[in-house]
Amino acid sequence: MMAPEWLDTQEYPFQPHFFKTPAGNIHYIDEGMGEPIVFVHGNPAWSFEFRKLIKEFSKTNRCIAADMIGFGLSDKPTDYSYLPKEQAWNFDLFLESLSLENITMVVGDWGGPVGLSYAINHPEKIKNIVITNTWLWSVRNDWYYQAFSKFVGGPVGRWLIRYRNFFADTIVRSAFGDKSKLTPSIHAHYMMPLSRPEERKGSWVFPAQIIGSSDWLQSLWDRRDQLQSKNILIAWGMKDIAFRKKELNTWMNAFPQARVVRFEDAGHFIPEEK
Secondary structure, eight states, X not given: OOOOTXXXXXXXOOOOEEEEETTEEEEEEEEOOXXXXXXXXXXXXXXXXGHHHHHHHTTTSEEEEEOOTTSTTSOOOTTOOOOHHHHHHHXXXXXXXXXXXSEEEEEOTTHHHHHHHHHHHOGGGEEEEEEOSOOOSOOTTOHXXXXXXHHHTSHHHHHHHHHHOHIIIIIHHHHOSSGGGSOHHHHXXXXXXXXXXXXXXXXXXXXXXXXXXXXXXXXXXXXXXXXXXXXXXXXXXXXXXXXXXXXXXXXXXXXXXXXXXXXXXXXXXXXHHO
């Protein structure tokens, strides 16, 4: 596959790889050697989000970052459900194909539920977990998420995402604590993979599923004890408008042994800002 014209191959100088799933081809990068670090993105990000970390850690570790179906350089079928549990199923297939051990899992946003579902189902393969701004439990009774999910995942939000790329444009911009880190060039790398309306279904399904997938999310949270023995680092952007101090406290109460690093001047996209 040729790199798309909009991709800055100096900023993102990685060889493409592909894994076939029933939903389509998952694009991923696989750089370096050593114990594996697996990076899991959310909406509307892709493996590009982790490029700085991969450049550094691939000197000592095998770094793997996949683009979920519907994002980045992966296929974007129009007839796929894009439900989070289906994304997690594809991710499980992908990681199992690599036969990894002693994994360090780095997750954020929807990458939290998708990546940690793998960790919960295969705890024997997980060594360390890095949790950036995300969640893993039902928020169906939280008015804050009810309002966001109803608007952004409802008819108006779907229209804005489909026809105005609202999530990759406006919401991404608002989610940065330090706006200077989101240069026009970097922002373009979040916009361009979703440049056509028919490519944006994944981006508008996820917001509705913040509430719609409550049962699945709660089923994962109910099994969180599978992660208690792992080394856990919580790296949290305190200026995030999506996952706040309240959600950080939930993680800390659930995993009191975790090391916590707070970035007071950072927002939602920790790998970009820090």
